Amino acid sequence: MAALNISGLSKHFGTTKAVDSATLEIEAGQFVGVIGRSGAGKSTLLRLINRLIDPTEGSVSFDGVDITKLKGKALRQWRRDCAMIFQQFNLVDRLDVITNVLIGRVAEHSILSSTAMRFSDAERAMAAKALDRLDMVPFALQRAGTLSGGQQQRVAIARALVQNPRIMLADEPIASLDPGNATRVMEALRTINEEDKLTVLVNLHTLDTAREYCGRIIAMRQGQVMFDGPAHELTDAVVRDIYGADGLEDFNEAVTSTSVKGQEPVAA
Numbered sequence: 001m002a003a004l005n006i007s008g009l010s011k012h013f014g015t016t017k018a019v020d021s022a023t024l025e026i027e028a029g030q031f032v033g034v035i036g037r038s039g040a041g042k043s044t045l046l047r048l049i050n051r052l053i054d055p056t057e058g059s060v061s062f063d064g065v066d067i068t069k070l071k072g073k074a075l076r077q078w079r080r081d082c083a084m085i086f087q088q089f090n091l092v093d094r095l096d097v098i099t100n101v102l103i104g105r106v107a108e109h110s111i112l113s114s115t116a117m118r119f120s121d122a123e124r125a126m127a128a129k130a131l132d133r134l135d136m137v138p139f140a141l142q143r144a145g146t147l148s149g150g151q152q153q154r155v156a157i158a159r160a161l162v163q164n165p166r167i168m169l170a171d172e173p174i175a176s177l178d179p180g181n182a183t184r185v186m187e188a189l190r191t192i193n194e195e196d197k198l199t200v201l202v203n204l205h206t207l208d209t210a211r212e213y214c215g216r217i218i219a220m221r222q223g224q225v226m227f228d229g230p231a232h233e234l235t236d237a238v239v240r241d242i243y244g245a246d247g248l249e250d251f252n253e254a255v256t257s258t259s260v261k262g263q264e265p266v267a268a
């Protein structure tokens with residue numbers, strides 16, 4: 001049985017079908033890229049999986065458990081199992097890096113101990129190990145707000161790792177980064193996928209990145225899954241079929257637009 005089974009999943013916002021009857025099976029340990037233009041439904045799909053939102057129709061199950069039906073403690077446990085990386089990192093700028101990573105452990109604590117930021121030595125060791133995997137130990141005591149975007153995203157990945165997740169979801173994790181930092185973040189996700197055999201589902205605007213890192217690509221358009229297969233099968237011709245003549249240019253434009261935040265694109 002696949003680790004993640006998505007069946008007839010839909011989410012409507014008024015008349016907008018953000019996700020429209022998606023059916024997907026994702027095996028444990030896969031590195032899956034979800035691509036599509038802005039508004040295609042990629043974020044909504046991830047938010048349905050981690051239960052930030054509830055579906056209009058359909059189900060999502062993980063290892064045979066229907067997570068769309070979870071409530072209370074079981075739902076909180078699922079949110080811990082299902083780590084989420086966001087485009088804007090969501091770190092606490094004024095706190096140092098190691099404390100931001102330890103926030104990934106807060107769900108394991110009582111309200112009192114988490115408010116007081118009391119963490120065990122074992123948890124501190126876990127946070128240090130996660131930072132080490134992301135080459136961020138030298139920054140452990142620096143305030144998160146002083147780091148570059150790429151460094152902040154690596155801290156966010158470390159924070160996700162200390163949750164001991166069973167699946168990692170990343171919603172456009174490199175959309176705000178220059179190409180060099182984008183590569184480091186994607187490499188970090190790849191290493192985690194390979195070493196921990198952790199299933200990674202990552203939303204991407206850029207086709208080239210998806211082809212380079214993701215063994216499997218899911219292409220969405222207007223809420224629907226238009227392609228689901230190995231990266232090498234998503235040829236330029238298939239992209240044109242799905243997205244029309246402008247499809248490739250759109251995705252290439254997305255590559256350029258991610259690289260303009262004050263930095264020149266790095267030559268290939």
Ligand SMILES: Nc1ncnc2c1ncn2[C@@H]1O[C@H](COP(=O)(O)OP(=O)(O)OP(=O)(O)O)[C@@H](O)[C@H]1O
Pocket residue numbers: 013016017018019036037038039040041042043044045
């Ligand atoms: N909370 C909401 N209320 C109303 N409409 C929404 C809401 N969330 C998403 N939508 C709509 O659902 C559609 C899919 O949005 P979604 O954010 O999932 O797309 P996306 O592919 O992730 O786009 P982007 O790359 O811009 O993040 C869009 O038309 C969007 O406007």
